[in-house]
Amino acid sequence: MNKKRAIIIGAGPAGLTAGYELLTRTGIQPIVLEKSEYMGGISRTVNYKGNRIDIGGHRFFSKSDRVMEWWLQMLPLLSSEDSPTAIKYHRMERAIKPSKSGSDPVAADRVMLLRARKSRIYYLRRFFDYPISLTKDTLLKLGLWRTFKIGVSYIRSALFPLQREETLEQFFINRFGRELYGTFFKSYTEKVWGVPCTQISAEWGAQRIKGLSVWATLMHAIRKIFKGGNRDIGQKDTQTSLIEQFLYPKFGPGQMWEEVARRISEMGGEIRTGWSVDRLVTDGWRVVEVEATCTKTGRKEKFKGDYFFSTAPVKEIMRSFDTEPPKNVLEVSDGLIYRDFITVGLLVRSLLINDKTSQGKQLISDNWIYIQEPDVQLGRLQIFNNWSPFMVADQGTVWLGLEYFCNESDEIWKLSDERMVELAKQELSKIGIIDSAEVIDSTVIRMEKTYPAYFGTYERFAEIRTYIDRYENLFLVGRNGMHRYNNQDHSMLTAMMAVDNIIAGKKDKAELWEVNTEMDYHEEKEHSK
Ligand SMILES: Cc1cc2nc3c(=O)[nH]c(=O)nc-3n(C[C@H](O)[C@H](O)[C@H](O)COP(=O)(O)OP(=O)(O)OC[C@H]3O[C@@H](n4cnc5c(N)ncnc54)[C@H](O)[C@@H]3O)c2cc1C
Numbered sequence: 001m002n003k004k005r006a007i008i009i010g011a012g013p014a015g016l017t018a019g020y021e022l023l024t025r026t027g028i029q030p031i032v033l034e035k036s037e038y039m040g041g042i043s044r045t046v047n048y049k050g051n052r053i054d055i056g057g058h059r060f061f062s063k064s065d066r067v068m069e070w071w072l073q074m075l076p077l078l079s080s081e082d083s084p085t086a087i088k089y090h091r092m093e094r095a096i097k098p099s100k101s102g103s104d105p106v107a108a109d110r111v112m113l114l115r116a117r118k119s120r121i122y123y124l125r126r127f128f129d130y131p132i133s134l135t136k137d138t139l140l141k142l143g144l145w146r147t148f149k150i151g152v153s154y155i156r157s158a159l160f161p162l163q164r165e166e167t168l169e170q171f172f173i174n175r176f177g178r179e180l181y182g183t184f185f186k187s188y189t190e191k192v193w194g195v196p197c198t199q200i201s202a203e204w205g206a207q208r209i210k211g212l213s214v215w216a217t218l219m220h221a222i223r224k225i226f227k228g229g230n231r232d233i234g235q236k237d238t239q240t241s242l243i244e245q246f247l248y249p250k251f252g253p254g255q256m257w258e259e260v261a262r263r264i265s266e267m268g269g270e271i272r273t274g275w276s277v278d279r280l281v282t283d284g285w286r287v288v289e290v291e292a293t294c295t296k297t298g299r300k301e302k303f304k305g306d307y308f309f310s311t312a313p314v315k316e317i318m319r320s321f322d323t324e325p326p327k328n329v330l331e332v333s334d335g336l337i338y339r340d341f342i343t344v345g346l347l348v349r350s351l352l353i354n355d356k357t358s359q360g361k362q363l364i365s366d367n368w369i370y371i372q373e374p375d376v377q378l379g380r381l382q383i384f385n386n387w388s389p390f391m392v393a394d395q396g397t398v399w400l401g402l403e404y405f406c407n408e409s410d411e412i413w414k415l416s417d418e419r420m421v422e423l424a425k426q427e428l429s430k431i432g433i434i435d436s437a438e439v440i441d442s443t444v445i446r447m448e449k450t451y452p453a454y455f456g457t458y459e460r461f462a463e464i465r466t467y468i469d470r471y472e473n474l475f476l477v478g479r480n481g482m483h484r485y486n487n488q489d490h491s492m493l494t495a496m497m498a499v500d501n502i503i504a505g506k507k508d509k510a511e512l513w514e515v516n517t518e519m520d521y522h523e524e525k526e527h528s529k
Pocket residue numbers: 009010011012013014015033034035036038040041042043055056057058059060061275276277278311312313341450451477478479480481486487488489491
């Protein structure tokens with residue numbers, strides 16, 4: 001009767017992790033309010049006529065053993081003849097439990113697959129390895145003159161690095177040299193963010209591609225020759241950008257989050273879809289209830305709670321308080337910037353580019369391809385067949401995801417679905433990947449606020465944090481919830497640690513904010529205990 005309640009805003013990875021952790025580790029009853037009809041947030045899977053779209057392509061790997069264990073407990077690894085008998089991640093080795101599926105087709109479907117990662121860069125209408133390998137093939141494709149300039153500019157950067165490393169451009173130049181940066185990083189990065197690399201903070205590079213350099217790439221290639229690749233799924237010693245294999249739910253990332261939601265409901269937790277939280281009611285420095293609007297009927301309802309978790313965008317949550325935050329804090333939250341995202345699903349009979357094998361022409365094996373060509377707006381191309389064959393209804397077809405990074409205010413965001421599909425078909429033909437006559441079907445998905453940007457007012461984010469942390473029963477967690485460029489694992493860890501804090505009666509939230517930026521530190525600290 002007197003059970004404490006937690007109100008969780010959002011049923012993405014962070015919100016659902018919080019709900020599950022509360023149910024399994026505390027006596028607190030979670031109510032998850034989700035404005036859409038789906039589970040998984042950005043990590044959901046869209047099912048279009050049996051062809052599944054993963055918005056962005058979600059690799060399941062983590063350097064956190066806690067997260068790896070959690071995922072595998074939800075969806076075990078499919079054990080097959082050629083799969084490993086044990087999973088080794090950062091500090092642990094676990095024998096793989098044989099799948100209990102037997103003849104039960106539902107259980108057989110609730111599994112993860114172990115997938116090889118392959119992604120390449122498409123530039124000058126050619127493929128280049130990612131990470132760049134300085135092989136004869138790469139040098140031939142680049143040509144002598146360009147290769148010479150790359151070498152000279154790299155040596156110059158290695159000997160005389162730029163003293164100031166405040167922008168992303170300076171970050172790249174110090175690690176790769178100006179020429180290599182211009183060839184392989186500039187166009188794609190600027191497509192993602194929509195602003196020049198000179199306007200993006202070096203902090204983005206430090207967080208996302210920390211440790212990646214020409215040197216790290218060379219060492220990785222050498223280690224691969226002698227050790228035959230890294231079989232450790234956690235791949236702790238491998239830079240994130242170089243991870244070679246990953247786990248993947250049979251039917252895409254959304255399957256993981258639907259499974260977590262199923263278990264939450266089974267344990268008596270409540271998940272309400274179609275409820276958008278738009279007001280936080282406070283009493284001094286505690287939140288006491290939220291007000292949500294039913295997206296179908298417009299009806300409003302109040303939900304009282306003892307704890308509150310928000311995964312909604314910081315910009316929106318700061319405008320939801322009944323007592324207006326100070327002017328300077330609102331100035332910062334209003335000035336936060338996001339990038340939005342369009343995926344065009346194209347079902348095609350075949351591609352113009354193939355892998356030539358002894359058995360003839362085969363579908364290229366890339367999971368995704370970075371489109372560095374500056375004459376198209378297309379940023380990245382997903383080949384969903386290579387994420388999981390179960391993402392595609394007819395194995396004789398190729399199911400593609402063409403990804404466009406944009407702002408909601410851009411012309412491209414406002415294009416009708418028909419015109420968007422036309423643009424996608426025309427661009428992919430232009431760069432020689434498909435013949436547009438081969439397209440059988442198509443769909444368009446628009447996703448808002450997929451990337452929290454590290455420009456705009458972001459450098460003053462500490463003002464928001466100082467203000468919000470004083471609400472002792474309010475936890476901002478997840479990606480947009482904390483305005484952090486988090487992957488699923490880090491979004492989940494923030495939720496797990498918020499529950500740890502509640503259990504320990506700890507009020508200080510500093511550790512939550514350090515997830516991702518100081519992750520290595522956390523892991524080491526945990527290790528030395
Ligand atoms: C292109 C791309 C590629 C990615 N690749 C990977 C990858 O390879 N591996 C990986 O691990 N991660 C990847 N990610 C990151 C991953 O998608 C996110 O880290 C993760 O989904 C964040 O989870 P979250 O719960 O914090 O937020 P979200 O997924 O954004 O979920 C938040 C939820 O809250 C709901 N919500 C928002 N406001 C309200 C409100 N007011 N009321 C009620 N509900 C609300 C939303 O509808 C949403 O469902 C990728 C992301 C992108 C964009």
